[in-house]
Amino acid sequence: MALKLFNTLTRSVEEFTPLDPSGKGVGMYCCGPTVYDVAHIGNFRTFVFADLVRRYLEFKGFAVRHVMNITDVEDKIIKRVRESGAPLREYTGQYEAAFLEDLQVLGCLRPHQMPRATEHIGEIIALIEKLIARGFAYKAADGSVYFSIEKYRGSGRQYGQLVKLNFDELRPGERVSNDEYAKESLADFALWKARLPEDGDVFWPSPWGEGRPGWHIECSAMSMKILGPSFDLHIGGEDLIFPHHEDEIAQSEGAGLQPKGERFVKYWLHGAHLMVEGKKMSKSLGNFFTLRDLLAKGFTGREIRYLLLTAHYRETFNFTLEGLQSARVSLMRIDECLTKLRELAGSIGAQQDAPLLSEFSTALDDDLNVSGAWGAIFDWVRDTNRRLADNSMDAAGAAAGLATWEKLDAVFGVGAPSEVEVPAEINDLLEARQAARKAKDFKKADTIRDELKAKGWIIEDTPKGARVKKA
Numbered sequence: 001m002a003l004k005l006f007n008t009l010t011r012s013v014e015e016f017t018p019l020d021p022s023g024k025g026v027g028m029y030c031c032g033p034t035v036y037d038v039a040h041i042g043n044f045r046t047f048v049f050a051d052l053v054r055r056y057l058e059f060k061g062f063a064v065r066h067v068m069n070i071t072d073v074e075d076k077i078i079k080r081v082r083e084s085g086a087p088l089r090e091y092t093g094q095y096e097a098a099f100l101e102d103l104q105v106l107g108c109l110r111p112h113q114m115p116r117a118t119e120h121i122g123e124i125i126a127l128i129e130k131l132i133a134r135g136f137a138y139k140a141a142d143g144s145v146y147f148s149i150e151k152y153r154g155s156g157r158q159y160g161q162l163v164k165l166n167f168d169e170l171r172p173g174e175r176v177s178n179d180e181y182a183k184e185s186l187a188d189f190a191l192w193k194a195r196l197p198e199d200g201d202v203f204w205p206s207p208w209g210e211g212r213p214g215w216h217i218e219c220s221a222m223s224m225k226i227l228g229p230s231f232d233l234h235i236g237g238e239d240l241i242f243p244h245h246e247d248e249i250a251q252s253e254g255a256g257l258q259p260k261g262e263r264f265v266k267y268w269l270h271g272a273h274l275m276v277e278g279k280k281m282s283k284s285l286g287n288f289f290t291l292r293d294l295l296a297k298g299f300t301g302r303e304i305r306y307l308l309l310t311a312h313y314r315e316t317f318n319f320t321l322e323g324l325q326s327a328r329v330s331l332m333r334i335d336e337c338l339t340k341l342r343e344l345a346g347s348i349g350a351q352q353d354a355p356l357l358s359e360f361s362t363a364l365d366d367d368l369n370v371s372g373a374w375g376a377i378f379d380w381v382r383d384t385n386r387r388l389a390d391n392s393m394d395a396a397g398a399a400a401g402l403a404t405w406e407k408l409d410a411v412f413g414v415g416a417p418s419e420v421e422v423p424a425e426i427n428d429l430l431e432a433r434q435a436a437r438k439a440k441d442f443k444k445a446d447t448i449r450d451e452l453k454a455k456g457w458i459i460e461d462t463p464k465g466a467r468v469k470k471a
């Protein structure tokens with residue numbers, strides 16, 4: 001079955017066919033973090049979504065090249081650098097490191113390449129020069145270089161591919177120097193920003209004088225450098241559709257590097273917003289969570305990842321602490337089933353559960369219908385538990401179940417935690433309790449059980465003897 005995805009460019013669900021003539025290689029670019037602060041859970045929804053796209057493409061046999069940039073120079077960063085007094089690299093470095101750590105906690109695969117904007121100033125300048133040479137960019141009186149929407153449209157190209165824009169509002173000669181602006185403020189946007197006193201030490205020399213790049217041109221330059229002028233997938237949060245992605249298209253297609261008839265990007269995928277506790281996240285409402293805030297509340301990366309992956313990427317999702325509690329319960333159901341399968345199977349089988357795999361991929365082929373895919377998984381868990389309970393599953397069946405789960409989890413990445421290491425002290429207590437039971441000293445056995453419980457461990461009596469698990 002072919003994978004279908006919603007392409008913002010055509011506003012329709014389309015069959016995914018990569019540009020690669022062999023049909024195998026896929027170039028995928030996801031707009032990365034602006035490293036001016038610790039990313040919040042809304043940001044991470046997008047990165048977990050991009051991770052899902054990559055993993056599912058790999059499941060389908062594609063060879064994905066996943067690129068995610070690090071925006072380490074733009075308006076917000078400069079403001080923070082000025083306030084903190086730290087050098088740019090030092091300031092952004094700490095948030096970049098925190099971001100990578102968070103990404104790992106959330107079980108996201110490392111993108112293959114993570115270019116930093118500040119290390120691509122040469123490519124950015126070259127791209128702006130090309131746009132000037134082609135008549136689509138100009139240096140304004142303020143020393144900055146702007147992209148001319150009028151010239152671009154005048155050449156027969158379309159500005160407003162991802163969103164509908166009202167050009168009657170566009171006043172000739174009007175410019176916007178901020179990286180972020182609303183559709184209503186449609187105007188020529190900055191490619192290169194002339195150095196201002198408040199920029200401090202953050203500037204580079206250029207043919208137009210000292211300054212720094214605009215945010216939008218960074219992504220055009222880095223994505224085309226690594227993936228080529230025309231590539232398959234561009235992913236980001238829906239808040240990036242305008243102006244960021246629209247401007248990326250104008251800059252990249254304006255430079256005219258694409259082969260004839262090809263666009264800059266074939267499929268644009270956008271993840272919807274995240275609400276928290278029913279409201280838009282905001283620090284004043286107390287519903288603003290970074291990943292670290294949630295970990296501090298005792299939730300794990302895989303519980304958070306699981307919850308984020310239960311919602312379809314195009315739906316606004318209401319992320320709640322209650323939802324995280326249910327995520328914990330759902331994962332426990334999977335973990336318990338897998339533990340029982342492991343006990344029965346002994347080893348992972350070579351055979352796989354073909355109907356389960358097919359149900360799973362049919363759901364995800366349908367524009368990443370995660371609910372359908374989880375539905376298939378939980379039906380399988382229920383069925384497996386029933387078969388384990390009535391002893392109608394043999395070791396080979398259990399081994400096949402485990403092999404199938406490994407395949408599915410390569411996509412969802414919520415993994416079963418590998419056997420939790422039991423501290424020696426806990427193991428000693430467990431042994432003492434077993435010895436007490438053997439000696440029929442049940443009072444002592446119960447006391448030890450309570451002691452284990454107080455230390456956060458629960459005893460489970462299984463056919464293979466007693467064992468402890470984390471409470």
Ligand SMILES: [Zn+2]
Pocket residue numbers: 030031032219244
């Ligand atoms: Zn971008």
